[in-house]
Amino acid sequence: MIMFMLDYEKNRYEMQKLLWAGTDQRLLYTVVPIPETMLEYIWDYGYLDESTELAYIRTMLNVCKHLSSVSVLFDLVVNLLVQSQNHFRQIEDASSVSLRDIARFCRLYNWFLDSLIQRYFKQTFQQQSEVVIRRASLIALMLCYYFRLRSVELQDVYTQKMQSIIATKYSQVANIPNYLTAYIFQTEQKRLIHDRMEVPPSTARNRALRDNIFVLLACIVNRIPLFLCSKPGSSKSSAVQILISNLKGKKSKDPYFQVLPELVAVSFQGSQNCTSESIIKVFERASKYAEVRNDSEILPVIVFDEIGLAELSPHNPLKVLHAEFEVDNSKFGLVGVSNWRLDASKMNRALYLSTPDPDVKDLQLTGFTIARSMQQQTDGQVVQLDKFIIDSLSQAYHDLYEHLKETQPKYENYFGLRDYYSLIKGIARDTMNLKDK
Structure with a gap:
């Protein structure tokens, strides 16, 4: 076993430390003090109590098509949402969830219900309505809550809790392992x-990429703002590019994608120097695309890369996003890409996807795909890289990461995913050179 002694400190999250400099890291919002003369005008409205929130949820769910027609399922969905809200208040904080999450659930439910009917149940919906409604409900639930959890362990705890609640109404679910993740979500x-998207052959369809693409698709076509927050090398940019290349409106190759709008990327690079004016100009540029009329609907997608850096700007430019986050009035898709979470005033107004660290299986899949794409020779021959080598390197990288995480937390991100990718590329390149000699 090879051990590495780290003498030089290399921290990939210095920017996050800068954001927190001189503040209490437990604060949810980045704010400035108000004058003392204003204190007498402050009212604390507190939070909704559980019974009031329950009443709101039941009322808001009335906009969900066909859901109220199945009373057992309606009551189950209400319970799932209430328990999800309580679960996140317990593991995060009281303001981490709100009625905005319920509104997003309703929007996603209606879209997935229509999508499922259009793709598979046009002729049989009346006979299988409860099955379709339940599937749409659970997919929307997963999108709103499951993906914001930062680790596989936290995700497992949540899905097991939800599955036990579902089993109280549908007892057969208790006998299906990983019902929510494998049976419902991964199938979709x-x-x-x-089954529908074209992905570059050199791209590994690992868990991070699949999750990113799926959540991006659902959020963009529904004009729901989305934050992709994960470590470098987690397929955030790749997922955006793949989705945009597949959704071409009526020019799409897949028949179902032809009924969806054509996506047009409007990119913006965040930095510590960006201003509110520069962000407003991006939305003005996107508006010009939206005004264009051709043979298919155009949906501009604002891709705000390194949005976390913009939060460091002394100009506080992200305040102008609050109005754009109102889903009912939104004309665009909005994707914020960051290596860390933003403050709660932004996060609560968008759906949040946090990609967990890859497991050994994901590392192996990505390693094989990288090696195979590099080893393709001009004559069509492929130089195979020994499976044992990639399996061993994947396990070694995973063990090293876990070791640093447990014993030297400040070095946890010293070796990132791109270091692992570069290692595989280097070995594949050396293998090709040796084969040529």
């Missing part, structure tokens, strides 16, 4: 991504 991922 396969139908929308693997």
